[in-house]
Amino acid sequence: MKAKWHVSKWITLFSVLAGSLAHAEVFEKSGYRVDATVLCDGLPQVQVGTPEGICVGILAGKQDGLKMPRYAVQSKEGVIYVSEMGGWAYAKGTIYAVYRGKDSQGVEKTAIVNLFPTKKLTMPNGLVMDPEGRLYVGTPTGVVRFSPRDAKTGHFNIDVTPEVVVNDFAKSIFRKDEYVSASEYNAMATKFKNKHPLLQMAVNSTFTEMYINVGAPSDDCGSGIKTVDENGKCIQSESPLASAAVWKVNLSNDPQRKVTKVAPFARGLRNSMALAVHPVSGVVIQGENGIDLPNEDLPYEELNILEEGRHYGWPYCHSRGEVAPNFQGKVTPEMCAKQFALPKVFMPAHTAPLGLLYYRNELLPSLKGKLLVAWHGYQKYGQRIVAYPVDERGVPTDTQYQEIVFGWKAQEGVRPRGAPTGLTALNDGSILVLDDKNGAILRISQGKKAEVRPEDLVVGDFSEKTLKAFEPLVPLVKKNCAMCHTQFQKDTGKEMLGEMRGTMLNLSSPSESSFWVKLKTRQMPPEMMRSSLGFHDQEYDQVLSQVEAFIKSLNP
Incomplete structure (x- = not known):
């Protein structure tokens, strides 16, 4: 089925999605209180902390149909495609096409098209686009791809049947039976369900290498199907079809992008939702979400430089060579230090890094050449976006970070608690931020930082x-x-x-x-x-x- 809309005709939708602007200058969008007269590079500004010269605006929210947006990519033509999970459920997700343009009065507005209104996707998460304009979507059972627009007419393709690109890892004992159907998924006991089912992807500059996060099925290898073997090793991490790993997929360097090789690349990684490839050096960097410990200062989260064949320690070790509770007496601190690859940077505990971005644009000069990290965590160190200095290869050079978006805790009548996931550099150099818990799409751009005034506080x-x-x-x-x-x-x-x-x-x-x-x-x-x-x-x-x-x- 083809969409009835063409990009040039989206203008007819703008007044519908921006109705709140027409009725009041001050309004609420996804829990963010904004003033239509106070803008951040053309978008209503949200009140969060930023350095001088940087501001944050809101592009879309729950009122526009968003529920749980995760990651995004922008086409050469300027259309932003967003993976919308729809929740932790079977066949509830979709991909949205988001577009900015001017109406007949010359006012900037936003329009959104649902590409899968009836043929829903299961937990779509990672999203990348190849040079040919096809979207690759990470789902729990594999990476699929499709063309979002008809090459001849420019119309959006609606409810297409995506092509499976790779699903080798789904043959493992941890995934093969879980996502057969909604009834199978709903009937499965929670303790047997995969704790980290979402797929994330990152690609090199020529789109010939794709790196895929296949998250660990449990938190600490202490529950679920198949835990440790007779030698005390975690099957979830050590099996040939590794389920606590980043996999590598080689693709042909031609318009067909055929898969030529699929294999685990690095293992012992609990959940690599933060994943990036440096566009020049090809260095693969990963942000590790550590095991859940009842300690607000442990375990440290990590930034790892991934190397083929290396093991990064999950579920045996954490932080600075400490042995995880489930493996006390089976693993020693010396083994943690010598047998597993060490992190390049330790980040604060429970920050839950879910997005990485090598920023190389000119619009925000204070960020150029740095690695941005989205800290999704709800505890004291989370709810912010930070930047680390890196060398020319993209390897972090310091453990000290710069806060880019901060002061993002819930404040009644002003904003909700921030929950950043994906970071995307847009064509104009601004940075798109997906806020999944609040159903919002935000944008970091150049402008005067927000001032939170006492009179802005509305106590309810x-x-x-x-x-x-x-x-x-x-x-x-x-x-x-x-x-x-x-x-x-x-x-x-x-x-x-x-x-x-x-x-x-x-x-x-x-x-x-x-x-x-x-x-x-x-x-x-x-x-x-x-x-x-x-x-x-x-x-x-x-x-x-x-x-x-x-x-x-x-x-x-």
Whole structure:
């Protein structure tokens, strides 16, 4: 099926998607309070911290249909393609085409086209584009590709059947049965589901080498299908079809881009969502999301320079040669130091690096030649974008970082807690930022930094009904959740709710709040931490009715 829209005809959609601008100068978009008269390079400016000369604007949000945007790529013609997961669910995702242009009055507006309105994708995540204009999408069962636009007419292709490029890793025991159908996926016990199913990709400058993250099926090789073998080694990391690894795919250097070789490249990597290839040297760099420990300062996250055949230590070691809890007595600190590749840079704990970008453009001179990292984590070191200095090969030269976007914690009436994932350098040199938890597409550009004024703060209270419904949950979350979530370290339930707003609570659709969804599906507390917390499975049944009553109290 072909889309009825051509890029030149998108102008007819602009007034629909920008309706909020027509009715009020000050409005809310994905939890960000913006003023239509205060712009960042043409977009409504959001109030977050930045260095002088740099600002952040919002391009699109939940009001435009976004729910969980992850990564993006821009075509030569200027169309931005965004992977929209739609949630952690089977066949809920899509790819959006996003375009900026001027209406008949010369006003810049945004239009969005859903490329898979009915033939949904399962958890689309990584997104790259080849020189021929085809999109490559990472899904849990493989990398697929398709042409988003008809070469002759320029119309968007809608609900096409993507071509499978590579799915070798999906033949492993950890993935082959999980995504057969929605019924199979829904029926599978949570403890057996892959904990890191999302695929990320990065390619070299000639599009002849593609590197793919195949995340570990568990947090620490302590649960799920097949853990350790008779020698005490983690099967998830050591198997021939490595599931805690970055794989390398060689492609032919011609318009067909045929796959010529597929193999694991580097292993012992828990989840390589932050992945990049230096455009000149070809150096492959990875941001490691460490195991979940009940310590806000450990384990350190990592920046690793990946080399073929090397093992990077998961699940045996973490931080500066420390042995992981599951392998005490089986692995020694000396083994950690000598048998596994060492990180190039240690980053603060629980920052959850999900995006890497070698910035080489001229628009933002203070960032040129640096490596940008999106810290997605919700704990104290997260919610920001930082930059590391690198040499001409793209290898970090210092552990000190520069904060590019900061002060991104939730502030009532101003902004939600930031959750940056993908970073994309656009054709004009600005940087696109995907904010998945808030369903927003942001852009870093040149301009005056935001000033947060006291009069901008709009304090909103929760109803007495909601406060009363949350009160029985306060002891529960203090005991079981405060160790990892700073929201629950507050003294009162009212203060906790203020911190949860815009992050764990979705006030526009309470039933979709992560606080409710993760408890209902028994994802939290993490399985590995329950015994140390004294939390038992039967407690779920006792508290879920209370949590459900609280969620219902949020409905207007």
